Amino acid sequence: MKLAIINGSPRGRKSNSNRITEWMTSVMSENTEVTKVFAVDICKNSTLLKEIQGCDSFLVIFPLYTDAMPGITKELMESMYEYKNIFLGKQIYFIIHSGFPEASQSIVVEKYTKLFASLMGMKYSGGIRMGGSEALQIAPDNYFGKKKLVYEKLARNIENLEPFDYEATEYLSRTRKRGVIVRFILNHMNLNGMYWDRILKVNGVYERRFDRPYEIKKKD
Numbered sequence: 001m002k003l004a005i006i007n008g009s010p011r012g013r014k015s016n017s018n019r020i021t022e023w024m025t026s027v028m029s030e031n032t033e034v035t036k037v038f039a040v041d042i043c044k045n046s047t048l049l050k051e052i053q054g055c056d057s058f059l060v061i062f063p064l065y066t067d068a069m070p071g072i073t074k075e076l077m078e079s080m081y082e083y084k085n086i087f088l089g090k091q092i093y094f095i096i097h098s099g100f101p102e103a104s105q106s107i108v109v110e111k112y113t114k115l116f117a118s119l120m121g122m123k124y125s126g127g128i129r130m131g132g133s134e135a136l137q138i139a140p141d142n143y144f145g146k147k148k149l150v151y152e153k154l155a156r157n158i159e160n161l162e163p164f165d166y167e168a169t170e171y172l173s174r175t176r177k178r179g180v181i182v183r184f185i186l187n188h189m190n191l192n193g194m195y196w197d198r199i200l201k202v203n204g205v206y207e208r209r210f211d212r213p214y215e216i217k218k219k220d
């Protein structure tokens with residue numbers, strides 16, 4: 001079986017999306033031939049599509065960005081649409097994950113993925129909406145023991161060309177309330193703010209964090 005994993009994260013190979021798919025591919029049998037493509041390599045888009053055109057199944061994984069999908073993910077999916085004959089009748093799975101704990105934030109973009117599959121004439125075989133994924137960057141694998149096992153189960157679903165297991169989907173898509181201590185620390189010590197401020201600084205955009213590039217300024 002030939003599986004294409006389409007990673008839509010702007011962080012590419014260093015993304016949480018990639019970490020999730022590594023959990024999955026680590027348990028796949030050697031009969032499953034995996035081709036990974038990254039939307040960050042979008043300038044080579046036509047080559048990307050050539051790489052995956054012979055595959056039987058497709059897993060698209062991407063993070064939620066401002067309640068939607070990253071622009072590069074959408075661009076890649078739209079370029080797939082231009083070559084829809086290649087994908088007709090094939091199986092497609094989606095994993096959408098987000099920083100905030102409420103997986104329900106991704107409901108709207110999940111509808112887009114279902115519509116996409118139907119417009120492509122592909123078999124929508126399951127979709128995960130998972131919250132709280134930014135923690136993947138900082139915590140070791142054993143912190144996510146149960147989630148990792150559930151992703152391994154999904155990997156086997158893909159290998160068997162079957163839909164994602166219902167209970168596994170429900171488990172991952174559940175909103176998890178943070179414990180009292182964690183909430184106290186996050187709220188009172190501003191750890192969340194400090195974490196994201198550090199990322200802004202690393203990328204040299206901290207001073208521009210309040211920019212509003214699309215604001216329509218009133219004329220005097």
Ligand SMILES: Cc1cc2nc3c(=O)[nH]c(=O)nc-3n(C[C@H](O)[C@H](O)[C@H](O)COP(=O)(O)O)c2cc1C
Binds near residue numbers: 011068099100
């Ligand atoms: C520009 C930007 C916008 C984001 N918007 C949202 C959002 O609307 N809702 C949310 O829950 N998380 C949001 N996040 C958090 C990401 O979904 C989260 O960090 C995810 O784990 C990133 O995955 P990746 O490493 O695969 O790119 C945003 C992150 C960035 C950098």
